[in-house]
Amino acid sequence: MSSLVQQSTSPRQQIRQQIRQARRALSKDEQHTASQQLLSQFKQLPYVSSAQHIALYLANDGEIDTLPLIQWLWQQQKSVYLPILHPFSQGHLLFLHYTAQTRMTTNKYKIKEPVLDVRLVKPVPVLDIIFTPLVAFDKTGQRLGMGGGYYDRTLSSWHSHKTGPRPIGLAHDCQQVNSLPHEAWDVPLPNIITPSGLLNW
Structure with missing residues (x-):
């Protein structure tokens, strides 16, 4: 069984x-x-112009820089939220309101995130958009993440019922591949933005 699992995850x-x-x-x-x-x-x-509560993330590991997006949203009087690792529910995320004055810490993946303050938590169903990081995507909108499943769990209601915040991916053009192997729990994205344009499915 372990060899089968290894073969299936290898690509x-x-x-x-x-x-x-x-x-x-x-x-x-x-x-x-x-x-x-x-x-x-x-x-x-x-989708951005009509949204008020928008979740983003801070770039890491060569990801495309999101700070210009965040700063522009602040200028538009939009509320921005960043993910943090859930302190009690392993494998899940919380989203905290983020401003230029937010106190930051570094999580176990060496990624900066806001210091947990329950007063700043925004429930996922109340968010309008969640901009998701990704490692790779294909021509059908399939998304490949880092393998932790955090965003797949966060977006499960969108995946099953198309309810909750709209997920939109952000990526460099070089992150597109022809086809991705995917599992039943993977959440395909309806939109991905790259420097060269907007992709819709």
């Missing part, structure tokens, strides 16, 4: 390794240009 792990290497190889200039192009695409998204 996903290979894709993760290849795409993470590709995005980490981007130069600072390439990263800066990509983030500015992403912001231009982001501003045109009708």
Whole structure:
């Protein structure tokens, strides 16, 4: 049984390794240009203009920089939320209101997140959009994450009933692959924004 599991996960792990290497190889200039192009695409998204409560994340491991998006949302008087690892429910996320004054800490994955303050927690069903990180995506909107399943669990109501916040992926163009192996619990995305455009499914 273990060999079967290993065989089934091996292609996903290979894709993760290849795409993470590709995005980490981007130069600072390439990263800066990509983030500015992403912001231009982001501003045109009708889902953003009609939303008030928007979850994002801070870039890590070569991910496209989201700070320009966050700062623009603040200028538009939108409320921004960041994920933190749930302190009691393993494998789940909480989303906390995020401002320029938010106290930050570093989680077990070496990712910055807000210091837990229950007064700042926003229940997931009340969010309008959750912008999700991803390692790779394909031409059908399938998303490959880091393997922890955090966002798949967060977006389970969208996956099963199309209820709750709309999930939208953010990625470099180099993160697209032709086809991803996927499991029943994987949540495909209805939209992904890259520096070159908006993809819809």
